[in-house]
Amino acid sequence: MDLWNAIVIGFKEIWSHKFRSILTMLGIILGVSSLVAMSALVKGMENGMKEALVAIGGLEKVRVEQQDIPLYQRHLEDQAIGSTIHDVYALQRSAPLIKLVTPEMRVMPGGGWGGGGTLITHGIKSVRDRVQLVGTWPSAIEMNQHVIEHGRMFNEVDDDNAWNVCVIGTGIRDQLFGSPEEVGHEIIPLGDYINVNNQPFRIIGMFQRYESEQDRKLRELERDMPKVTQTGPERRRGWGGSGRGGPNSWVYSWKNATIYIPLNTMWIKFRSGGYGSNSIPDPRLSSLYVKVADIDLLEPALQQAKNVMMHTHKGIEDFAFQTQENWSESITTSIRNARMSGGFISAISLLVGGIGIMNIMLASITERIREIGIRKAIGATFADVFVQILIESLVIAVLGGFAGIAASYGLVHLLTVMSPTENTPVITVDSLVLAFIFSGFVGILAGLFPAFKAARLDPIQALRYE
Amino acid sequence: MSLVELRNVSKIYHLGGEEIRALDDVSLDIEGGEFISIIGPSGSGKSTLMHILGCLDSPTRGTIQLDGTMIHNASTKELAGIRNRKIGFVFQFFNLLPKLTVLQNVELPMVYSGISSGDRKTRAMEALKMVDLENRSKHRPMQLSGGQQQRVAIARALVNSPKIVFADEPTGNLDSHTGEAILELFRRLSQEGRTIALVTHDPEIAAVTPRRIEIRDGKIAKQVDAKLAGLDRKIPETAPAN
Numbered sequence A: 001m002d003l004w005n006a007i008v009i010g011f012k013e014i015w016s017h018k019f020r021s022i023l024t025m026l027g028i029i030l031g032v033s034s035l036v037a038m039s040a041l042v043k044g045m046e047n048g049m050k051e052a053l054v055a056i057g058g059l060e061k062v063r064v065e066q067q068d069i070p071l072y073q074r075h076l077e078d079q080a081i082g083s084t085i086h087d088v089y090a091l092q093r094s095a096p097l098i099k100l101v102t103p104e105m106r107v108m109p110g111g112g113w114g115g116g117g118t119l120i121t122h123g124i125k126s127v128r129d130r131v132q133l134v135g136t137w138p139s140a141i142e143m144n145q146h147v148i149e150h151g152r153m154f155n156e157v158d159d160d161n162a163w164n165v166c167v168i169g170t171g172i173r174d175q176l177f178g179s180p181e182e183v184g185h186e187i188i189p190l191g192d193y194i195n196v197n198n199q200p201f202r203i204i205g206m207f208q209r210y211e212s213e214q215d216r217k218l219r220e221l222e223r224d225m226p227k228v229t230q231t232g233p234e235r236r237r238g239w240g241g242s243g244r245g246g247p248n249s250w251v252y253s254w255k256n257a258t259i260y261i262p263l264n265t266m267w268i269k270f271r272s273g274g275y276g277s278n279s280i281p282d283p284r285l286s287s288l289y290v291k292v293a294d295i296d297l298l299e300p301a302l303q304q305a306k307n308v309m310m311h312t313h314k315g316i317e318d319f320a321f322q323t324q325e326n327w328s329e330s331i332t333t334s335i336r337n338a339r340m341s342g343g344f345i346s347a348i349s350l351l352v353g354g355i356g357i358m359n360i361m362l363a364s365i366t367e368r369i370r371e372i373g374i375r376k377a378i379g380a381t382f383a384d385v386f387v388q389i390l391i392e393s394l395v396i397a398v399l400g401g402f403a404g405i406a407a408s409y410g411l412v413h414l415l416t417v418m419s420p421t422e423n424t425p426v427i428t429v430d431s432l433v434l435a436f437i438f439s440g441f442v443g444i445l446a447g448l449f450p451a452f453k454a455a456r457l458d459p460i461q462a463l464r465y466e
Numbered sequence B: 001m002s003l004v005e006l007r008n009v010s011k012i013y014h015l016g017g018e019e020i021r022a023l024d025d026v027s028l029d030i031e032g033g034e035f036i037s038i039i040g041p042s043g044s045g046k047s048t049l050m051h052i053l054g055c056l057d058s059p060t061r062g063t064i065q066l067d068g069t070m071i072h073n074a075s076t077k078e079l080a081g082i083r084n085r086k087i088g089f090v091f092q093f094f095n096l097l098p099k100l101t102v103l104q105n106v107e108l109p110m111v112y113s114g115i116s117s118g119d120r121k122t123r124a125m126e127a128l129k130m131v132d133l134e135n136r137s138k139h140r141p142m143q144l145s146g147g148q149q150q151r152v153a154i155a156r157a158l159v160n161s162p163k164i165v166f167a168d169e170p171t172g173n174l175d176s177h178t179g180e181a182i183l184e185l186f187r188r189l190s191q192e193g194r195t196i197a198l199v200t201h202d203p204e205i206a207a208v209t210p211r212r213i214e215i216r217d218g219k220i221a222k223q224v225d226a227k228l229a230g231l232d233r234k235i236p237e238t239a240p241a242n
């Protein structure tokens, strides 16, 4: 018997028991749709995490941190000068595997270096906490994946002259001038002055608003819809406007809270302003970022940078490289875990679906013992009957697979509607193919035993069967 | 060499320690083109004999040759092939597949012999023409009368041009008038040169065939052959086995 005939017979069998077949398929439908939906959720999660990783500067960005001097060099502690602008120049000169070097200098309240209690005011409004006030070079834009939406970044001239200019993130604007949501229109405070630790700075540029793809969509959706009147006391939802978003939203609010000023301005206006215990100009940078030219050459590039810096640091290893590899690895791990548990659940529901198919196939061959006897009497072989039953089982499973794929689109849509703050689930072709193959596999597996039972029937017994 | 040669065939069943000899040392020849009946009371072993002759069952002892092939020790797969190409069955309860149309039922043996669907249709229509049912090809078996259903079954038995057709009580489920018509059809097919074996418990039906083999308790009790001994003259069994 040819295969086509067997498939046609399979469809006829299913058609003649429509309700029963649909009930049977339900198991496969659930299994397939949960498999696809799970993997879509995981994919969405992965996209969100990768998006955040890129927003923070990508894997190519490596921070050079200060580090305690190793024990065997402790006696040289007074000669350890930390990272300085000379490191930046040296790296630019002698480390060709490093594409970009950007220095960063931060102030600390009451002397010292770092971030924290910077006070920024405009009129009566002020921001204090979580401001990222950074003195840096224009290349910080490229290093940290910033986009200037209004105005411009400061340039070498601003830096050379140590002018009081700044470029701000929208989070700062929201706090000092009002967010578009509160004001009703977008305020672009170019040319306005703000006070940074009591010194006036002119705003010459503003970054775009950083947010995850998901948050942006949500915000646009809300803007297009009539505003829901808020009940209860007015409340602010966290820093930087949204306060929504997944576990990586801190990346975006952190970026939105940035204020960039020229490195020299930072150095002269704040460092020489009497902070610290001595008044000797200290060229120490709080941190230093390098971007490697090629992520595949991360290892040699860092070795190169280390060699250069060991030289400028007179052999004292008071620095270390901090990569995003850990983060990237933890993304990979959590994705793998999510995929595993999702796959496990789906596999169980597919298994249950398979048991349903086997059950119905067993019932079906019991009903058709006489038919099988007749077929054998007129010449059907063991293989003919075996293949026929197996294909019937496969047809149920594959139809269920198709229906399951259709259902998975509905399921994913439902998930998106129910919980819009999560990363948008993305249905991948891979998961569709996988789910489909799995349903076929389950169909064959479930059909094996009934097919064997049917094919082994003795035609005489089968013909005598009432 | 005869078309069918049965030598010392026995079929023994064991039921709870008891031995049932459904066939007991049967030897029998059937020539090509013969029209025979196998007759005997219920339980005498007619069906068992037919199943063994028809390759549905294997004997416990003895040898069988069918159309040049020794089938008593053939594999189930070989037996299926022989049933498909060399043997046609007609059953008491028609045994048509209710979900298929008349035409599809007749096509079924050819499905298992790997004939293309175009050829299947034309040959199935020819077979239906032989039993005067070509205008019912699209009907379902349930839409036909008993006699018509049995004619469809006969068409199905003939469609692969078998060497021999076995009919087990083909009129047993029909009224006498319709039964007559079916027997008439068998006689016509026999005259066209086909080999047909009727299995029946009814002497009146057996009287239709020139040669009659009477079975009792699994043994051949006597054989009557009109050709050899003149019309309807009973002759004693030629070679009693024991």
Ligand SMILES: Nc1ncnc2c1ncn2[C@@H]1O[C@H](COP(=O)(O)OP(=O)(O)O)[C@@H](O)[C@H]1O
Pocket: B013, B014, B015, B020, B021, B022, B040, B041, B042, B043, B044, B045, B046, B047, B048, B049
């Ligand atoms: N599968 C079987 N198991 C046990 N006994 C059987 C089986 N098939 C047939 N028999 C016995 O063999 C004998 C012959 O049966 P059968 O050939 O069907 O008789 P008939 O067709 O002449 O009525 C009967 O006694 C029957 O009970």
Ligand SMILES: [Mg+2]
Pocket: B046, B047, B048
């Ligand atoms: Mg019988």
